[in-house]
Amino acid sequence: MYDVIIAGGGPSGAIAALAAARAGSKVLIIEKNAFLGGMNTAAMVCPLMTFHSGKHQVVQGIPEEIIREMVALGGSLGHIPDPLGVTSTITPIEPEILKSVYFKLFSKEPNIELLLHSIIVGAEWEQGVVKSVKVANKKGLTNYSAKVFIDATGDGDLAAFCKADYVQGRAKDGFSQPMTLMFKMGNVNFEEIYTYMESNPEQFIVDKNCDIRKYLAVSGFFDLVRRAKTKGDLTLPRDRVLFFEGLNKGEVFINMTRVIKRKGTDVWELSLAEEEGNKQVMEAIAFMKKYLPGFANSVLMQIAPLIGVRETRRVIGRYVLSEDDITNATAHEDSVAVCAFPIDIHDPVSSNLTWVHQSEPNAYDIPFRTMVVKKFKNLLVTGRCISATHEAMASARISATAMALGEAAGTAAAIIGDTKDFSKINIKALQSMLKANGAVYSKVQFALLNK
Secondary structure: OEEEEEEOOOHHHHHHHHHHHHOOOOEEEEOOOOOOOHHHOOOOOOOEOOOEEOOEEOOOHHHHHHHHHHHHOOOEOOOEEOOOOOOOEEEOEOHHHHHHHHHHHHHOOOOEEEEOOOEEEEEEEEOOEEEEEEEEEOOEEEEEEEEEEEEOOOOOHHHHHOOOOEEEOOOOOOOOOOEEOOEEEEOOOHHHHHHHHHHOHHHEOOOOOOOOOOOOEEEEOHHHHHHHHHOOOOOOOOOOEEEEEOOOOOOEEEOOOOEOOOOOOOHHHHHHHHHHHHHHHHHHHHHHHHHOOOOOOOEEEEEOOOOEOOOOEEEOEOOOEOHHHHHOOOOOOOEEEEEOOOEEEEOOOOOOEEEEOOOOOOOEEEEHHHOEEOOOOOEEEOOOOOOEOHHHHHHHOOHHHHHHHHHHHHHHHHHOHHHOOHHHOOHHHHHHHHHHOOOOOOOOOOOOOOO
């Protein structure tokens, strides 16, 4: 029997495994892909956002350790000011190097057993206690037992198999935020883009304090998008072009496709979403080559192996994070992570994008209770399936926050003790351990109030 079983090796699950193992727990982590990193590697979701609220770094600990490893290997520029002015900083990365960093860190932890190419297909539970998970892979079906379990699947798969309560999509119609298939283009002429942006500043969302020639991030080309749509050369439900400079010369990561009205927890709809996403990529490339400065001679370098999913199940916990918590920057006594990203709602059925910025300082607490599954004792959720409203998840889903939540989840699993009941955890002890390990567990702790 393991001390901790973690379902999912994305940014939250991978860090949960490291945190639990370093605290002395015997950990089994189960991942469907051939590598760790989830949306950041398999779906090429980058750059990472965001580690900072203004000048304050609100995500540290193991996530920061990973970034330092990335920088040392030439896989990241580190934290830089956000050129779009949406948040304080962004962290450009190369997803392929991030895969290697996770393997490197895992190889140093004898307490972790990593099971790749495997998916959880069921669970055994009784009276609020999870006993085991059923895993499918080339070996067949195998049951694995543990004292406590962490659902880091992003989709709340383990919680759903345990019949935990959850909600999905927005309240009025059940539709979730759209999916996006990321892709990378090479041989892009940045000089032509700089010139166009400098001549047409009204066509772009950009932070006037950032030098576009130092790091190129584009949210705009609104005029060219409208022109292409009028002529029938672009049908994507997106009102802009969005891309970020890669780490190699002439490369950009493009976040432009938008697959709407598909459910990420239905494999048939997910399959259709992958098909539609690839179709949109090719349409976007044709549009960019024809209309955008700098892209005439560009070449497709890579399409993400997996479509990026923003939202699926949100498991009901002992507290539901709300939009008010974010806009009011509510402090919580049981806070275990800080998020500094605004509410960012990609409309589930249209091309609209809604930003809701909270007042300064741009940060809020995420309470531990959002991770404790209602009616269950030894099951935690982490990452984008924590307990939150549709609006709140549009902020809390971001990668850096998922990483911080993962460290909290793994640490909690390691210190829970014989009670095996997360609702009875000593929150002060958990917070003290997070602080001792360099993590930021609340904005009060890091003196963000009244600054």
